[in-house]
Amino acid sequence: MAFIEASGLTKTYTPRGAGPVHALDGLELGVAQGTVTALLGPNGAGKTTAVKVFTTLIRPTAGIARIDGIDVLTQPERIRPIIGVSGQYAAVDENLTGFENLDMVGRLYHLGAVQSRIRAQELITLFDLEEAKNRPVKGFSGGMRRRIDLAGALVTRPKVLFLDEPTTGLDPRSRLGMWDIINTLVGQGTTVLLTTQYLEEADQLADSISVIDYGKVIAKGTSDELKASIGGQRVEITLVDPADSAATVEVLRRFGDSEPTTTAEGRELTVNASDAPRALQSILAELGDRGIRLFDAGMRRPTLDDVFLRLTGHSATAEAADAASAEASSASAAPAKAASAKRERTTKKERSRS
Amino acid sequence: MTPGPGTTVSHWFSDGWITTRRNLIKIKRVPDILVFTTLQPIMFVLLFTYVYAGVINIPGSSYKEFIMAGIFAQTIVFGSTYSGSAMAQDLKDGIIDRFRTLPMSPSAVLIGRTNGDLFINAVSLVVMMTTGFIVGWRIRSSFLEALGAIALLLLFAYAFSWVMAFIGMSVRSPEVINNVSFLILFPLTFVSNAFVPSATLPTPLRVFAEFNPVSALVSAVRNLFGNTPPNSPIADNWAQQNPEVAVLIGILVLLVVFVPLAIRKFASVSSR
Numbered sequence: 170m171a172f173i174e175a176s177g178l179t180k181t182y183t184p185r186g187a188g189p190v191h192a193l194d195g196l197e198l199g200v201a202q203g204t205v206t207a208l209l210g211p212n213g214a215g216k217t218t219a220v221k222v223f224t225t226l227i228r229p230t231a232g233i234a235r236i237d238g239i240d241v242l243t244q245p246e247r248i249r250p251i252i253g254v255s256g257q258y259a260a261v262d263e264n265l266t267g268f269e270n271l272d273m274v275g276r277l278y279h280l281g282a283v284q285s286r287i288r289a290q291e292l293i294t295l296f297d298l299e300e301a302k303n304r305p306v307k308g309f310s311g312g313m314r315r316r317i318d319l320a321g322a323l324v325t326r327p328k329v330l331f332l333d334e335p336t337t338g339l340d341p342r343s344r345l346g347m348w349d350i351i352n353t354l355v356g357q358g359t360t361v362l363l364t365t366q367y368l369e370e371a372d373q374l375a376d377s378i379s380v381i382d383y384g385k386v387i388a389k390g391t392s393d394e395l396k397a398s399i400g401g402q403r404v405e406i407t408l409v410d411p412a413d414s415a416a417t418v419e420v421l422r423r424f425g426d427s428e429p430t431t432t433a434e435g436r437e438l439t440v441n442a443s444d445a446p447r448a449l450q451s452i453l454a455e456l457g458d459r460g461i462r463l464f465d466a467g468m469r470r471p472t473l474d475d476v477f478l479r480l481t482g483h484s485a486t487a488e489a490a491d492a493a494s495a496e497a498s499s500a501s502a503a504p505a506k507a508a509s510a511k512r513e514r515t516t517k518k519e520r521s522r523s
Numbered sequence: 524m525t526p527g528p529g530t531t532v533s534h535w536f537s538d539g540w541i542t543t544r545r546n547l548i549k550i551k552r553v554p555d556i557l558v559f560t561t562l563q564p565i566m567f568v569l570l571f572t573y574v575y576a577g578v579i580n581i582p583g584s585s586y587k588e589f590i591m592a593g594i595f596a597q598t599i600v601f602g603s604t605y606s607g608s609a610m611a612q613d614l615k616d617g618i619i620d621r622f623r624t625l626p627m628s629p630s631a632v633l634i635g636r637t638n639g640d641l642f643i644n645a646v647s648l649v650v651m652m653t654t655g656f657i658v659g660w661r662i663r664s665s666f667l668e669a670l671g672a673i674a675l676l677l678l679f680a681y682a683f684s685w686v687m688a689f690i691g692m693s694v695r696s697p698e699v700i701n702n703v704s705f706l707i708l709f710p711l712t713f714v715s716n717a718f719v720p721s722a723t724l725p726t727p728l729r730v731f732a733e734f735n736p737v738s739a740l741v742s743a744v745r746n747l748f749g750n751t752p753p754n755s756p757i758a759d760n761w762a763q764q765n766p767e768v769a770v771l772i773g774i775l776v777l778l779v780v781f782v783p784l785a786i787r788k789f790a791s792v793s794s795r
Contacts, residue, residue: 221620224620226623246626252624258616259617260618260621264548264552265548269548273545276537276541277625277626277627277631279626
């Protein structure tokens with residue numbers, strides 16, 4: 170049985186003067202203990218609504234939600250002690266210091282004054298929050314607030330952690346810091362359900378990805394499985410002269426497995442190919458024979474963005490796309506670091522299994 | 524690490540205290556609140572006792588004596604609006620979501636919030652009484668009666684804090700809540716016997732003023748401080764003839780209705 174599970178989860182709002190809105194529309198979800206599942210979807214897909222149902226904040230219109238076999242709807246008071254939540258907007262008290270915020274959360278978990286203070290100090294050290302320890306949170310950066318908020322979610326070392334868009338709005342450096350923290354937590358066996366609109370983030374952090382759109386899971390699997398599901402690799406050609414576009418499309422159609430797509434004023438052309446290296450060789454030979462000059466040529470595997478486009482018929486939000494490209498340009502080295510952290514984690518897990 | 528042991532009752536007390544402390548720290552860190560709660564009452568006392576005292580005549584008494592109960596009541600009723608704007612702000616900031624996912628008592632945040640108002644109101648009451656004393660206001664009753672007056676003022680404002688907390692969670696916008704508060708509280712405090720004897724008002728306003736709970740509060744406080752002008756006409760309604768009892772009933776009704784309403788509202792609100 171899954172550790173976090175949802176079945177037929179539905180949440181319908183009826184805004185005044187408008188038809189009903191299905192924030193969740195029969196969501197099915199299962200997260201195994203000790204794994205990370207990402208709910209990946211654009212703004213308004215129902216990700217936050219799903220997290221709010223699991224964290225006892227809102228009641229669904231219909232359906233079942235359970236954590237560790239406990240019904241979230243009928244026994245919220247048994248759920249609250251075992252979960253940690255960190256939301257999209259850092260839920261910290263601006264007028265309290267970092268320490269006071271964490272101490273308050275500990276006391277409200279009924280850890281007692283002494284334990285609360287000890288734990289608050291541990292988290293201050295762990296999350297590198299010394300700077301914010303004795304100063305009111307007001308005036309600290311978004312990244313710092315988010316770290317305090319996440320630390321607040323970890324006060325009792327919960328079995329289950331819900332992270333609702335943990336890096337939305339953070340600068341690339343803070344985002345990487347957050348990824349490191351999340352990877353460390355998961356290494357310690359915490360079960361995590363995280364939501365994100367960043368394909369990259371789901372790719373880096375999650376063992377399993379559920380793609381969600383209009384309140385429903387429309388695909389799930391590992392990052393690799395999802396990418397494989399839309400076919401093999403692709404061949405990409407960039408022309409020097411867009412005037413060669415029509416002739417190139419013809420060549421790609423002959424050696425590729427799909428209808429070629431054209432972008433950037435006809436200079437960039439892409440085609441799917443099950444045997445990409447061979448298709449690339451043939452395409453290059455043919456283009457060479459025809460005297461078509463190339464600016465660039467290569468193979469690539471499909472990205473989650475391709476998956477998303479294919480599944481939903483629309484791209485992830487423009488906002489997410491912008492953020493992803495900003496990230497790619499300004500911190501290209503860093504994702505590799507997080508990816509290596511994930512690999513390390515996987516290796517550790519495999520070792521402990523054997 | 525699992526949440527510690529303890530009974531529901533002890534949790535209720537400690538949760539209430541922790542959230543109260545949060546609000547007290549806020550008063551310390553955001554000095555505008557304290558400045559507002561001390562300067563504004565001083566301003567009101569001086570404004571009314573010096574600007575209006577010359578033009579408004581209260582037969583058999585001084586306007587200074589008459590007006591103080593009105594200023595006390597008006598100031599502390601306005602003091603209760605902090606709960607409204609603070610709950611709306613907390614909701615907007617998402618910290619209500621944090622609290623609601625913790626295994627804490629569902630009433631604790633509201634208890635802490637209303638206690639915060641109670642503290643602010645106690646401070647401004649002390650400031651007002653001191654200022655009043657300096658400009659010539661006197662308590663002309665027994666110590667116990669004076670304590671009764673103070674208790675009624677604070678209790679009434681406390682009950683009103685729950686009303687405002689409920690409204691704050693319903694309206695949700697910290698900007699709107701201030702306007703809503705003024706819309707409710709200006710008529711309530713000014714169309715009353717707080718600043719002028721209600722007998723002087725035109726009939727529709729007089730009727731409203733006589734049944735206005737703030738009027739009952741003002742009359743009760745005026746009586747208990749011994750500031751009611753001798754031989755002043757008493758309105759022909761039960762509330763004005765027994766203002767102390769009427770206020771207590773009013774306080775109870777507000778609490779019985781709005782404490783459960785606010786707690787229920789809290790258990791279902793969430794930021795977006």
